[in-house]
Amino acid sequence: MKQKFSEAIQELLYLGLTYDExxxxxxxxxxxxxxxxxxxxKNIYLNDDFDMLQDRSVQSRLSPTSLKTLxxxxxxxxxxxxxxxxxxxxxxxxxxxxxxxKGQVIIVPTTTEPKFYHDNRxxxxxxxxxxxxxxxxxxxxDILGEQQAQPQQGxxxxxxxxxxGGEGHDISQEAFDLGKVLTEQFQLPNxxxxxxxxxxxxxxxxxxxxxxxxxQLLDKKATMKELIKKNIMLGNIGEYFNAEDLIIAPSDxxxxxxxxxxxxxxxxxxxxxxxxxxxMQGGPTEAISSQHLLIYSWLMYQYQxxxxxxxxxxxxxxxxxxxxxxxxxxxxxxxxxxxxxFELVDKIINEEQLEKDYNIYIFYGTDGDxxxxxxxxxxxxxxxxxxxxxxxxxxxAKNSWxxxxxxxxxTYLDKSELLNTHSDVIKIDAFKADGVTQDRIVEGIKxxxx
Amino acid sequence: xxxxxxxxxxxxxECKRQARIAGLSFSQETLEYIVTNKDxxxxxxxxxxxxxxxxxxxxxxxxxxKGKYLVYPSNPxxxxxxxxxxxxxxxxxxxxWLNVMIYYHVLGHIDFxxxxxxxxxxxxxxxxxxxxxxxxxxxxxRIKYGRWTDYVVEFARAIDNLSGYxxxxxxxNYPEEKELSSKLDYYFQFFLQEELKVPEHIIFNEISRYNxxxxxxxxxxxALFFTSIKEKHANxxxxxxxxLSKKQSKPQxxxxxxxxxxxxxxxxxxxxxQWMKSIISIVRSTSLYFNPQIxxxxxxxxxxxxxxxxxxxxxxxxKTHEVAFAKINAGVTSISRVGLNPYAIGLRLIEYVEDLxxxxxxxxxxxxxxxxxxxxxxxxxxxxxxxxxxxxxxxFSDFTLINTFVDQDFVDRHxxxxxxxxxxxxxxxxxxxxxxxxxxxxxxxxxDSLYHPPVTEVNESKTNEKELYLNHLFEGKQLVxxxxxxxxxxxxxxxxxxxxLETTEIIAPxxxxxxxxxxxxIYSIKDRKVSKSDKA
Numbered sequence: 001m002k003q004k005f006s007e008a009i010q011e012l013l014y015l016g017l018t019y020d021e022x023x024x025x026x027x028x029x030x031x032x033x034x035x036x037x038x039x040x041x042k043n044i045y046l047n048d049d050f051d052m053l054q055d056r057s058v059q060s061r062l063s064p065t066s067l068k069t070l071x072x073x074x075x076x077x078x079x080x081x082x083x084x085x086x087x088x089x090x091x092x093x094x095x096x097x098x099x100x101x102k103g104q105v106i107i108v109p110t111t112t113e114p115k116f117y118h119d120n121r122x123x124x125x126x127x128x129x130x131x132x133x134x135x136x137x138x139x140x141x142d143i144l145g146e147q148q149a150q151p152q153q154g155x156x157x158x159x160x161x162x163x164x165g166g167e168g169h170d171i172s173q174e175a176f177d178l179g180k181v182l183t184e185q186f187q188l189p190n191x192x193x194x195x196x197x198x199x200x201x202x203x204x205x206x207x208x209x210x211x212x213x214x215x216q217l218l219d220k221k222a223t224m225k226e227l228i229k230k231n232i233m234l235g236n237i238g239e240y241f242n243a244e245d246l247i248i249a250p251s252d253x254x255x256x257x258x259x260x261x262x263x264x265x266x267x268x269x270x271x272x273x274x275x276x277x278x279x280m281q282g283g284p285t286e287a288i289s290s291q292h293l294l295i296y297s298w299l300m301y302q303y304q305x306x307x308x309x310x311x312x313x314x315x316x317x318x319x320x321x322x323x324x325x326x327x328x329x330x331x332x333x334x335x336x337x338x339x340x341x342f343e344l345v346d347k348i349i350n351e352e353q354l355e356k357d358y359n360i361y362i363f364y365g366t367d368g369d370x371x372x373x374x375x376x377x378x379x380x381x382x383x384x385x386x387x388x389x390x391x392x393x394x395x396x397a398k399n400s401w402x403x404x405x406x407x408x409x410x411t412y413l414d415k416s417e418l419l420n421t422h423s424d425v426i427k428i429d430a431f432k433a434d435g436v437t438q439d440r441i442v443e444g445i446k447x448x449x450x
Numbered sequence: 451x452x453x454x455x456x457x458x459x460x461x462x463x464e465c466k467r468q469a470r471i472a473g474l475s476f477s478q479e480t481l482e483y484i485v486t487n488k489d490x491x492x493x494x495x496x497x498x499x500x501x502x503x504x505x506x507x508x509x510x511x512x513x514x515x516k517g518k519y520l521v522y523p524s525n526p527x528x529x530x531x532x533x534x535x536x537x538x539x540x541x542x543x544x545x546x547w548l549n550v551m552i553y554y555h556v557l558g559h560i561d562f563x564x565x566x567x568x569x570x571x572x573x574x575x576x577x578x579x580x581x582x583x584x585x586x587x588x589x590x591x592r593i594k595y596g597r598w599t600d601y602v603v604e605f606a607r608a609i610d611n612l613s614g615y616x617x618x619x620x621x622x623n624y625p626e627e628k629e630l631s632s633k634l635d636y637y638f639q640f641f642l643q644e645e646l647k648v649p650e651h652i653i654f655n656e657i658s659r660y661n662x663x664x665x666x667x668x669x670x671x672x673a674l675f676f677t678s679i680k681e682k683h684a685n686x687x688x689x690x691x692x693x694l695s696k697k698q699s700k701p702q703x704x705x706x707x708x709x710x711x712x713x714x715x716x717x718x719x720x721x722x723x724q725w726m727k728s729i730i731s732i733v734r735s736t737s738l739y740f741n742p743q744i745x746x747x748x749x750x751x752x753x754x755x756x757x758x759x760x761x762x763x764x765x766x767x768x769k770t771h772e773v774a775f776a777k778i779n780a781g782v783t784s785i786s787r788v789g790l791n792p793y794a795i796g797l798r799l800i801e802y803v804e805d806l807x808x809x810x811x812x813x814x815x816x817x818x819x820x821x822x823x824x825x826x827x828x829x830x831x832x833x834x835x836x837x838x839x840x841x842x843x844x845x846f847s848d849f850t851l852i853n854t855f856v857d858q859d860f861v862d863r864h865x866x867x868x869x870x871x872x873x874x875x876x877x878x879x880x881x882x883x884x885x886x887x888x889x890x891x892x893x894x895x896x897x898d899s900l901y902h903p904p905v906t907e908v909n910e911s912k913t914n915e916k917e918l919y920l921n922h923l924f925e926g927k928q929l930v931x932x933x934x935x936x937x938x939x940x941x942x943x944x945x946x947x948x949x950x951l952e953t954t955e956i957i958a959p960x961x962x963x964x965x966x967x968x969x970x971x972i973y974s975i976k977d978r979k980v981s982k983s984d985k986a
Contacts, residue, residue, distance in 0.1 A: 049529035049555065049754075073510060079597060084978060086936060089510065111510045113604075114936035115611050116904045118927040122956045124966055127873040131885055131895050133790040134869035138884045144788060144869065146879040281878070331878075 090438060207256040215255020222254040268299055268307045269358040271345050272327060275366040277315040277336040283433035284397040288365030289328045291395055291441045295363055296324070298445065308358070310348065314341035316371070320348070336369045338409065339377035342385060349388060360389040363448065367433070368396040368407020375412030386422045393448030396430035406430075451500070454482040454540060458549060461767075465553040468761055473840065474561040479535035484542050497740065498531055498539065501582035503732065504589070505603055530556050532563040532743060533577040547771040551778070554761040558754030561843070566750075568742040568847050570622055577739055584732040591725055602726045605940035606708070606733035611903035613734050614706030615741040631672060634660070636693050637679070637686075645689060707920065708734045710908045716915060717946020730944070744901045748848045752796020755783050756839070759797075788869050788882055790899060799851055800839050802860050807838035852896045858889040868895045904929055909952070917948045924954035924968075931955075938975040948976045952985060 077089045088111050120130065138144065207217055212226075231237050231246045272292045276285070299307045311327035312320050315334030318341040321327050345362060349355055362385070372378065385392065396407055406414070410430060413419055418426050429444040454462070462482060469476075485493065493500060495508035529552075530538040538556045540549070563569050592599040630638070642648050642656065663671040679686055705713065708730060712718065718727055743750070759779060762768055768775055785794040806812050810832030819825050842851065860866075870885030886892070905923040912919035918941065922929060934951070941949040951973040956966050970985035 049552075049559075073506065076506065076597070083597075083601070085601070085939065111507055112933075113507060114608055114933035114940075116609075116906060116922070116937055117611075117930045117933060118902065118904055118925075119930040120898070120927060122928065122958050122966070124959055124964065125872075125962070126958070127875065129871040129873055129880060131871065132788065132869050132899075133786065133795070133892070133895065134788045134867050134882075134884070135785045135865050136787060136867070136884075137865055138867075140867070140884050140887055142884045144882040144884065146874070146877070146881045 205258055207258055209257050209259040211255050211257050213251045213253060213255075215257040217256040219254045219256050223252060226252045226254055268361060269354055270296065270299055270307060270309050270361045270363065271312060271348075272296070272309065272324075273312040273314065273318075273341045273345065273362065273364040274327065275315070275336055275338070275341075275369070276313045276330050276332050277334050277369070278332070279336065279367050279369050279399060281331060283436075284365075284367040284399060285331065287397040287431075287433045287436050287441065288395055290438070291444060292363055292365060293324070293328075294442065295393075295445055295449070298449070299361065312341055312344055314338070314344075316340070318344040320344065335371055336366075337372060338366065338370045338375065339372060339381055342378060342381040346381060346385060346388075355388050362389055362392045363395070364392065365395045365397065366409055367399050368409045368430070370408045370412075373408050373412075375409065375416070378409075379412060379416040379418065382416075382418055382426065386418070386425045389425065391449065392426045394426070394428045395444060395448065396428065397433035397436070398430065399433060451483045451485055454484055458482070458540075458546075461546060461549055462553050465550060465557060465761075468765065469554065469557045469561070469757065472757070472761060473836065474557060474757065476557065476560045476564050477535065480560065481535050481537045483537065483539050485539045486542070493539075498529075499578060499581050501578050501585055502736070503581070503585040503603070505607075506600060507604075507607075530559040530563070531578070532569065532572055532739075533579075534575060536560045536563065537578065547767055547775070548778070550765060550767045551758050551762045551775060554765075555754045555758035558757035559750060561757075562746070562750045562753050565844055566742070566746060566847075567623075567845055568619065568746055571619060572739060572742065575739070581736070584736070587728060588732065591729065595725065599729065601943070602729045603733060605943050606730040608937045608940035609707055609711075609944075610733050610737035612707040612906050613737045613741070614704060614709070615738055615745075617704045617706065618738065632694065633676070633690060634672065636690050637676075640693060641683075641686065641689065646683075705908070707906055707908055711918070711941075711944050714913075714915075715945050718944065726944075745847050745849070747901075748792045748796040749800070749842065749846055749851045750796070751793045752798075752800045753843055755793050755797040756800050759783070785864060785866070790896075795896070796851075798864055799855055799860070800842060802863070803842055803855055804835035804839050806855075808833050808835035810834070812838070848900055849897065852893060852900075856889060856893040856896060861887065861889045861892050866892055868892055906951075912950075915947075917950060918945045920949070920951045922951060922953035928956045929953055934973055935975075935980040938973055938980050939978055942975045942978065948974065950974050 073089050077087045080087060090110050090112075134144065136144070210219070210222070227246060227248055228237065230249070230252060234247065236245055236247065272295075274280075274285075274288055274292070280288075296307070296309060309324070310320060311322070311324060312318055313327065313330055314337070315332050316337040317334075321330065341364070342362075349360065354360060370378070382392065394409070394413070396410055398407060407430070410428070413426075413428060419428060427448045427450070429447045431440055431444065453459075459482065462480070466476075466478075466480075496502040529540075530536060538560075540552070544552065564573065588599065588603070638653065638657065642653050660671065660675050663674050712727055712730055717723055718730075762775065783791075783794050783797050785791060785798070808831075809828060810816065810830035811828060812834075813830075813832070815830070816825070816828050819828065846854075867887045868885040868891050870883050872881055872883070873879075874881050904927075905925065907921050907923065909919040909921045920941075934953075938949060938951065941951075953971060953973070955969045955971050957969060959965055959967075971982055972985050973980060973982050975981075
């Protein structure tokens with residue numbers, strides 16, 4: 001029976017083994033294992049005495065201190081351009097699988113030193129993905145394990161997905177930093193002030209402040225703690241004690257009092273919509289997800305973290321998904337209809353009355369395919385939406401096989417004249433998904449948000 | 451970074467005594483440090499050399515690490531660094547028995563560093579001290595020249611893998627006495643081939659004619675050999691003398707790309723650019739220093755693992771820790787079910803060679819056997835095992851170890867196979883499967899995983915003061931295209947003029963089952979603009 005590596009590890013941990021023991025059992029062939037990709041990709045020069053003999057995990061080598069800050073490095077990169085040399089700092093993202101199998105997106109600066117290296121990627125069979133060693137008694141041709149093919153993760157060199165637990169990073173924590181970097185490094189435009197919608201400070205009144213001695217509501221638990229603390233210091237509480245002997249002073253009473261809380265409301269609401277039908281597999285998905293992640297980060301910075309997001313996937317039907325990770329990961333083999341996605345957006349805007357409180361942005365990613373070749377419903381929906389939202393940005397990441405002529409979506413958008421009549425709201429960017437660089441993706445963002 | 455305490459040092463000294471008895475040899479002085487996490491942060495981007503020069507790419511590595519759960523350091527490093535005295539690093543909280551095992555492993559490394567021929571050019575180096583003075587020099591230049599210092603470091607590093615490590619190593623022990631006399635050398639290498647342009651079979655005839663004479667009487671063979679030649683080719687002697695006058699007397703290491711640029715770049719020769727040369731030399735010598743280490747990863751880890759296993763198992767201090775040792779040792783040296791563990795492969799190969807030599811299987815008597823049963827049972831009790839593995843330690847690198855000893859017996863003994871990884875479009879999965887159990891494929895897979903920078907040389911006949919012309923010698927793999935323009939920028943900067951790179955590209959087949967095709971191309975850079983053209 002085949003099991004996923006992580007599941008097998010979980011099972012062994014449950015049986016009381018330590019993580020290392022469990023790993024050892026698995027590696028010694030007592031389980032049929034589906035191997036984690038990064039095990040295969042690790043090259044021999046990455047094994048070292050510290051890991052192998054002293055089991056010092058790599059994580060402990062890291063620290064927040066460093067000689068140059070990210071800002072310094074970006075400034076240096078800008079200086080490079082002035083000096084006539086290419087940029088070196090790139091923004092990479094990692095997807096770290098976690099126990100609940102959802103994973104987290106981590107954003108890191110990265111650089112690769114250019115040198116002449118041998119390229120092992122070119123093979124006669126495009127499905128051949130390389131080789132490594134192994135041991136066991138299977139016959140030639142036997143399958144050892146398999147893993148779900150995922151969109152390529154990470155950009156740049158020396159990155160890979162890690163395994164295991166540890167303190168996680170939520171994407172939103174990192175996104176602010178990335179947005180800052182994007183704004184500075186790639187000179188993405190700053191948003192125009194949207195007038196009244198900009199200052200959305202809200203005051204709420206709640207019993208949250210704590211006061212000793214007087215107040216509106218006695219906090220019994222906190223009072224009890226205070227009481228015990230004082231009596232321990234007085235020596236009234238030993239191994240055995242009588243509650244009646246405890247001393248209580250009026251100042252020990254802890255109360256809650258009404259207070260005014262300032263809250264910042266989210267100012268921007270972003271709908272990320274993505275076609276996740278079969279044709280999107282691979283390049284288009286990767287390109288769209290990367291771009292949407294970068295847009296999200298940029299908005300986070302522009303709105304000082306006060307951005308709300310909604311993620312929508314569609315094939316012939318549209319559905320809302322809970323977070324970016326699901327949005328990024330999902331694939332389905334279905335067909336493609338664009339209209340339902342925008343209908344869903346409109347439905348959400350109406351039901352939740354979002355229009356009056358938010359700057360609404362819609363970013364839509366597709367490979368340009370639509371079964372409704374005239375796009376009548378889609379155009380209708382878009383015409384309806386342009387009045388409600390600040391921006392609709394459409395990204396067409398074309399598949400390698402699609403010819404250079406315009407895709408269905410591009411064609412009907414052109415025909416509808418929407419791009420001319422509402423050029424301040426609707427923007428479109430189209431590129432070939434295969435081999436698209438980060439620079440091209442950022443270039444696309446400039447088009448979509450300018 | 452603090453030195454280990456006296457108690458631990460005493461354990462180390464006892465380990466040294468035991469290791470010497472077993473035959474290892476290393477200098478008496480060693481330094482052991484306890485490192486904290488903070489030390490590790492500063493050390494790991496610097497390949498564990500505390501005094502290595504500062505460079506911003508290291509800072510990026512650290513920043514990258516902040517956000518990453520797992521960071522893969524880009525350079526291999528050891529717990530032990532190859533300097534005089536040897537320095538090794540330890541975790542603070544290892545129990546004594548574990549330290550004993552680790553000390554044996556470390557002593558294995560030190561023994562390897564100080565005896566393996568690939569390290570010959572580092573044997574007299576206090577590298578940590580050298581690196582410190584280099585670091586200070588670069589720091590001073592940085593104060594004076596600012597960011598241009600870092601540009602020069604960057605551009606030098608862009609070509610630091612093209613340093614001629616083997617060229618430099620090969621002149622050390624060049625067996626001049628094995629050389630043919632220069633007269634014979636000229637006759638076979640140049641006169642026959644370039645002057646007379648005779649067909650190959652005539653050259654072979656001539657070689658065997660000489661060999662026959664040599665077998666009869668080595669002392670007069672040469673004189674006899676040339677008597678007939680002088681009769682036949684009257685101009686031979688005059689041509690030979692002409693050749694002699696041009697030839698350099700001693701064998702010299704061929705200049706690598708960096709050295710060539712250092713010697714000939716008009717840009718670097720300019721008065722106000724002289725300082726760049728020191729930086730380029732530092733980057734080059736640092737790269738050369740790491741070369742032996744990266745080229746002996748498997749054999750070095752195998753050697754250290756062999757000795758920690760052997761010495762610790764016969765050490766009294768292991769008592770009552772057998773199970774814990776077995777667990778750690780298995781973790782270190784078990785062959786990966788899928789993947790490559792250099793410790794495991796290195797150890798198995800060393801043990802394999804020991805076994806072959808003990809049974810006398812490295813003899814002609816064994817190699818001429820065809821019968822499998824006879825081969826398996828073969829044992830003439832030669833007991834040359836220890837002697838042989840010490841020879842491995844002295845003369846072998848990862849490449850020679852694998853290339854010489856990975857054979858079908860070895861692969862079968864450990865049930866090794868090549869794991870293939872392929873995309874299954876129907877199931878949309880990545881499959882891992884047993885691709886081959888043949889030794890030849892396994893060997894190729896291992897060799898492909900070894901460090902091997904593309905061989906790139908200066909084509910001196912096409913190079914002139916303005917233009918530098920480089921040849922990449924194609925070995926079946928093209929260069930990573932994405933990096934070529936950036937390296938060209940670096941080359942143009944250091945050369946101070948146009949640069950051309952001749953290389954070969956592989957073109958993937960258009961349809962399934964098609965064949966790869968090859969194309970010679972030339973990259974050129976002028977005024978920081980890179981262009982590519984087909985070779986005419």
